[in-house]
Amino acid sequence: MAKPIAVQLYTLRDAAANGIRPVLDRLGAAGYAGVETAGLQGLTGDEFRAALDNAGLKVASAHVNYGGRDAFRAELDAHAPLGADTIIVPYAGPEEFSSPDAVAKLAERLNRGNAIAQEYGLALGYHNHFWELSAINDGRHALLSLFDQLEPTVVAEIDMYWAQVGGMDPVELVTTLGDRVTRLHVKDGPAERYGEPMTAVGQGSVDVAAVIAAAPNAQWHIVELDDCATDMFEAVEASLKFLVGSGLSVGK
Numbered sequence: 001m002a003k004p005i006a007v008q009l010y011t012l013r014d015a016a017a018n019g020i021r022p023v024l025d026r027l028g029a030a031g032y033a034g035v036e037t038a039g040l041q042g043l044t045g046d047e048f049r050a051a052l053d054n055a056g057l058k059v060a061s062a063h064v065n066y067g068g069r070d071a072f073r074a075e076l077d078a079h080a081p082l083g084a085d086t087i088i089v090p091y092a093g094p095e096e097f098s099s100p101d102a103v104a105k106l107a108e109r110l111n112r113g114n115a116i117a118q119e120y121g122l123a124l125g126y127h128n129h130f131w132e133l134s135a136i137n138d139g140r141h142a143l144l145s146l147f148d149q150l151e152p153t154v155v156a157e158i159d160m161y162w163a164q165v166g167g168m169d170p171v172e173l174v175t176t177l178g179d180r181v182t183r184l185h186v187k188d189g190p191a192e193r194y195g196e197p198m199t200a201v202g203q204g205s206v207d208v209a210a211v212i213a214a215a216p217n218a219q220w221h222i223v224e225l226d227d228c229a230t231d232m233f234e235a236v237e238a239s240l241k242f243l244v245g246s247g248l249s250v251g252k
């Protein structure tokens with residue numbers, strides 16, 4: 001069964017610099033079902049919720065860094081009006097995946113964040129880049145070692161493009177993590193090395209259909225393009241047409 005399609009708003013950060021409301025309105029008009037937030041763009045949670053409602057969009061999840069207990073609780077309070085049920089920690093640096101000890105320390109930190117998220121009735125997840133696919137622990141990928149040590153309730157938001165750049169077949173990755181994969185970052189492009197411009201989904205080398213098929217428990221398909229050689233809004237709209245037109249995702 002196809003899952004709803006959203007956009008990670010980091011994708012449209014340049015357009016959002018002039019105001020997030022027109023961005024949300026255009027995404028809603030294009031047929032997107034939701035967004036994944038990357039901050040509140042200078043609005044209060046209530047203001048952001050109103051802008052989403054006006055555009056006919058839902059919140060797929062929210063990217064929120066874990067900067068310690070008090071700061072994290074403050075962020076969750078600020079995001080509460082959005083109604084997200086899942087909070088994703090979007091980033092941990094390469095140094096935190098450089099050794100088994102570093103991964104263990106990161107797991108402890110994320111497990112503390114997970115305990116706080118559960119107090120709020122929220123699921124906590126982690127989003128990968130490419131450096132988490134380095135091999136440690138006798139060849140086991142650092143990302144998998146991390147999830148070995150995370151509480152079972154911590155979910156995975158798998159970025160299929162960065163997994164491929166990191167040298168791991170994204171189909172294998174989502175299959176290995178199984179039910180923990182509740183969000184997919186859907187992106188496309190050359191997927192050979194860091195720094196190459198991405199493309200609209202369906203125009204690159206990632207076997208998007210195969211990854212989606214291997215992650216049936218993903219609740220949202222979230223388009224994210226970090227950089228693109230073409231107009232970003234056009235790429236986002238072309239991605240929607242490909243995913244919905246191919247029956248891989250559903251819009252409004």
